[in-house]
Amino acid sequence: MKVAVLIKQVPDTTAKVGIISGSVDEGAISKWSISPYDEYALESALSLQSGSGATVVAITLGPERSSKSLIDAAAVGADELLHVVHDGALGSLSLQKALSEAVTRVGAEVVLVGKQAADTNSGSTGPGVAKILNYSCVGLVSRIEAGSDGFEATRSTPSGIERVSVKLPCVFAFDKGDVELRRPNVRGIMMAKKKPIERITLADLGVDSTGEGVSTTSVDYPPEKPEGQRFEGPDSAAEVATKLREEANVI
Amino acid sequence: MSTTIIAEQQEEGIHSTLPQLVHAASVIGGECTVIIPGGGGESEASEIVGVDRVLKFNGSCFSVFDSQSWSSALKGSVGGTVLLASTPRGRELGASLAAELGMSVVQDVTSISEGINVERPVFSGKAIEKVTISSPAVITIRANSLDSAGNGGSAPISTIDSGEDLRMAVEEAITKASEKIDVSEADIIISGGRGLGDVSNFEKLEEVASTLGAAVGASRAVVDEWGLPHSMQVGQTGKTVTPSLYIAVGISGAIQHLAGMRSSSYIVAINKDPEAPIFTVADYGIVASWEDALPVLHDSIKALP
């Protein structure tokens, strides 16, 4: 069984995100990491590898620097590495097509992704790739187990959690699970260095990146918040509740 | 241009965000169709001003949330720009539909204006992305970001039966009693300090927390003195947290405490001392004793629409 893990390299969640003239200043980002939910997907793939002998293929799409995330994946045990090299913006549809082609190319019938990437916070990739490939899709997954003819996945629901069974081929989009992520050891790091990375372009996959009618015009800092407001007496709490909904929009 | 809204179910009814989605549809303009995939709430939907028709889908596939079969079932009835709520399910179904229909998807939008121009927070709120949408796309909208359309309409309701098959089966569903959320992961935190007077009063915070889906945190003083778990402690020697809302109850706001919560998007403080330093970082400071103010806050939150 081949398991593909789709990995995105994003600014580390502790890194400062600076903006110059309407776009993110990528050069100033101090640390890039594998997007946190993708790490859970990777961890699950690696348990399939040790549990049922699956071959784990890590796939990333992004500029040159993103190959580091593949090496990191190899250091914890990914078997094969595929880098779709692409620099610059890409619409969600082209991105999903490219990743779907990549999955087909490696021949994976199980695809693990994070439920959303830490930079764009979208969460479109898993379900989109599933649709394009006509695979089943389970989202918000915290764990999966291989069964006799398919998988059982635990996913969260508005009222709790549920265990669903699904046949292959399937895409699982991972939430944070209650598993501990493995850390690379020296042996893994040394082997990762030697592991070849297959590098291909969108053109190799037959995908073009022309506009989709959706374009980012700018990225800005969020607006400054107004000065703090002071309220006297317990009854003012009612007004605060309303403001939390209407002004701050946080509840 | 026309719009199609895919409504979500919420506890046997229609999701409270539907009027907000209808408002977004009115900004985009054109005919507005509301699709209800399984479940109920069609008459509620038909009464929202601005809805032109309601399509209620029936079929066995709607018994389980399955984005792939749902998007296959719905694709024939969807036209124009598609709107969903930016809930976990809304986003998954939205992405699936977009791919089904060969459109782009723009998730978690917090503002929308003609054009179509939208804004969405990225980098967990550290930045705002502005996006222009010039051809039909799927857009998911964050709850409570937009105004709501009013009531008083009466759109016609029709029913469609779908023969689509499910691609998964539920083996076991577990309803979880609102589980304790860890402060380092929570989007809303309510923390208590020495001003609570007694450790048993943390129960009052728990109650508010369960209404808000919040985690309960604590100042160091009470962690040390009342033996609460260190994992609850917010501050320099505890957790550094950046929730979207932090409610500090009976906490003075020592610099070591502020160090751990200063970067929360919004801070509410309840303290009876008007000079308490916590007020210097509070967006909404309530000068009152918590015994009086917290119940009012709790009731008012529960009473919000």
Next chain:
Amino acid sequence: MGPFELRTLKGLDLSGCTDIMGYEALDFYDVDSLLTDEELMIRDAVRGWVDESVIPKIENACREGVFLDEWRQEIGSMGILGAPLKGYGCPGLSYTAYGVICRELERGDSGIRSFASVQGSLAMYPIWDFGSEDQKEKYLPRMATGELIGCFGLTEPDYGSNPGDMVTKATEDGDSFILNGAKMWITNGTIADLAIVWAKLDGVIRGFIVEKGDPGFSAPEMKGKHSLKASVTSELVFQDCRIPKDRILPGVKGLRGPFSCLNNARFGISWGAIGSAQACYDSARSYALSRIQFDHPIAAYQLVQNKLAWMLREITKGQLLAYHLGKKKDAGEWIPEHISLAKMNNVDIALEIARVSRDIHGANGILDEYPVMRHMANLESVKTYEGTHDIHNLILGRHITGIQAFTKGA
């Protein structure tokens, strides 16, 4: 900086205050950009481990005076023990990588780094360099994984800086050696499965492998340390301790044996001390930015800035020293005096940085809420072991003048 970071506190400018989002390693000259990708990955792995498994547990371990067994297991499974040794299941990394590992471990605590130094440089290394083929195969693979712990017995109650005068003795008895004497201040002693013991056989210093459970061998723990509290320090006592003949290290005679080990360990310490210094600087900087006195963060005052600038200067020099020494060690172009200089300098500045950092923290500096007092106390040991500061001065003095000044009127 985004607006969310620009909260002002009632008339006080807090714009310089960044939130404490975890340790930011000071690297003013981007010295780490000289590391290989592999060395950087190892750095990040060890750093992540220290953040998750050392920092949250270290204060408690120090209070109780224990080295957690989970640290042994986890360090073992990271595969970093005996870093620069090749073959026999050892990692085979560069000396520079070994240095980086020591630096990251010691940022957590000198006791953790001591564990790894002793295991790798003082116990595995002599077996690897001077052991028989059987000895290497028997011990090294299981030591590399942390399954077996080793210690190194050189210092004696009456002989520290001058180990050449040691009194521990080995005698031959049929197919055994009999050991008599005592060693003192032995890191890992009580928890060790084997000890590399230096003793005189017919007046010549030789290395012996003594295993836990050998008759006549005991290793009671020394208690009451104010320093390196999360590291085990023990006595090794030999009372007619009988070991098989094949436990002698065949490959070395004389002080060269223990000194070769010490060269490697001292090299690691020259990097490790920088880790402690970085931790103390990091804490001082964030404390100075958030502590408000006379209406301003104390970081706004020149005297405090002077202290921080001095720390930055010394750490940066220390980093360059350690890095360059690493390159020399990897190229095989080094002399022991190079190592003496780096060990002495970097421990010295780290200790002084810890003290100045403690000062910046005011009274808070004495609490175990902050790592500085712990590092400061630890570094007092680090200054003394592996050749005291002044012994390294004497080594350099001899190198400069050609005159040895260890003994008077020789």
